[in-house]
C-alpha cells in the first residue's frame with residue numbers, strides 16, 4: 001500500500017518504521033536537517049525497552065504536490081504545527097487522512113479539510129501510544145508494542161478496512177474508539193498538568209518528585225480539568241482516568257513521585273509551544289462553564305506567564 005507519513009519526528013518515525021516492516025511502500029515527508037538525516041542515514045530508531053537499533057531505508061520527500069496520491073496519509077505532528085500543513089493536505093488529492101497526536105480542534109480541522117478540498121476527504125484521528133525523543137540523528141523510541149487509538153468524529157471509522165490492511169503484517173495494534181473527540185479532549189487534561197510541571201521545573205524531573213506541593217497541585221488540577229469537560233457534557237474517556245484521580249489520590253501521588261524519579265521520565269519529549277496552544281484552547285472551553293477551578297487556573301496562569309516571559 002502506498003502510504004505517506006507527514007512529519008518525521010519521534011512518533012512519525014516509529015510509525016513509518018512499523019509500516020515499512022509491515023510491507024508497505026512508505027514515503028516520509030520531512031524538512032530541513034531531519035530530511036537530510038533520513039536521506040543520508042536511513043530511518044534510525046533505538047528501541048529503548050527492546051534494547052535494539054533498527055535502520056530502515058525509506059523514501060523521503062519534502063513536498064506534497066496536489067497530484068501525488070497516496071492510499072493513506074498519516075500526519076504526525078504537534079497540535080500547533082497542524083495549521084501550517086492543513087492547506088497542503090486540502091490541496092492534495094489523496095482521500096484518506098489520519099491526523100495523529102494531541103488535538104483540541106479535531107472538528108475544526110475536519111471541517112476545514114472537507115470544505116476546502118476538491119477531492120472527497122475522509123478523516124480519522126489517532127493517538128499513538130508511545131513516546132521518546134530525538135537524539136543525535138536518531139529517534140529514541142519508548143513503547144510496549146506499537147499501538148494507536150483511532151476514531152472518526154461521527155462514531156464510525158471511515159476506511160477502517162484500508163487501515164487494517166496497512167497494519168496486517170505490522171507488529172502494531174489498532175484500537176478503534178467510538179468517541180475519539182472526547183478521548184482526545186480527555187487526554188489533554190493530564191497532558192497539560194504533567195507538562196506544565198515539567199516546564200515549571202525547567203525539565204528537571206527529579207525536582208518535580210521532590211516538590212510535594214506541586215504534585216498535589218497537579219492532582220487537584222487534573223480533577224478540576226475533568227470537571228470542566230464534564231460540565232461541558234463530555235464523559236471523560238477512558239473513564240478510569242478521572243476515577244483514579246478522584247478515588248485514589250494518595251496512590252496517584254506516590255505514582256507521580258516514583259515516575260518522576262525514573263530515568264524513563266527524562267526520555268519522553270514535550271514541546272512547550274504545543275502545551276501553550278493546548279492551554280489556550282482549554283481556557284476557551286473553561287470560560288464557557290460557570291464552575292470554579294482555582295487549582296487549574298493557578299497552573300494555567302503560572303504556565304502562561306512563564307511561557308510569555310521566556311527569552
Ligand SMILES: NC(=O)c1ccc[n+]([C@@H]2O[C@H](COP(=O)([O-])OP(=O)(O)OC[C@H]3O[C@@H](n4cnc5c(N)ncnc54)[C@H](OP(=O)(O)O)[C@@H]3O)[C@@H](O)[C@H]2O)c1
Pocket residue numbers: 006007008009010011012029030031032034076077078079081084085100101102103130131132133267268269270274
Ligand atoms: N514524543 C513523545 O514522547 C510523545 C508522547 C506522546 C504523545 N506525543 C504527541 O504526539 C504528537 C507528535 O509528537 P512528536 O514527538 O512525534 O513530535 P515531533 O518530534 O515534533 O515531530 C513532528 C514532526 O513534524 C515536522 N513538521 C512540523 N511541521 C511541519 C511542516 N510544516 N512540514 C514538514 N514537517 C513538519 C517536524 O519537523 P522538524 O523536524 O523540522 O521539527 C517534526 O519532524 C504531539 O501531539 C505530541 O504531543 C508525543
